[in-house]
Amino acid sequence: MIDIIKTFINVKDGLKTYVTKHERGFAVSLKDTDADEFAGITLIYPELKKALADAEKIVIGINVE
Numbered sequence: 157m158i159d160i161i162k163t164f165i166n167v168k169d170g171l172k173t174y175v176t177k178h179e180r181g182f183a184v185s186l187k188d189t190d191a192d193e194f195a196g197i198t199l200i201y202p203e204l205k206k207a208l209a210d211a212e213k214i215v216i217g218i219n220v221e
Contacts, residue, residue, distance in 0.1 A: 164215040173211040182207035
């Protein structure tokens with residue numbers, strides 16, 4: 157079972173990011189809600205604070221490093 161910590165939604169662009177618990181820390185995944193499919197890219201973070209901050213940026217189209 158996937159442990160979803162938080163989701164961020166961008167209704168205008170049809171995007172949603174998920175922050176989930178991962179064996180190496182926390183994962184951020186992007187979903188196209190219009191197509192109901194994941195983008196196929198997952199970013200792994202050791203710290204929850206950074207994962208949450210980047211998930212919020214990604215969903216509105218801001219590039220992260």
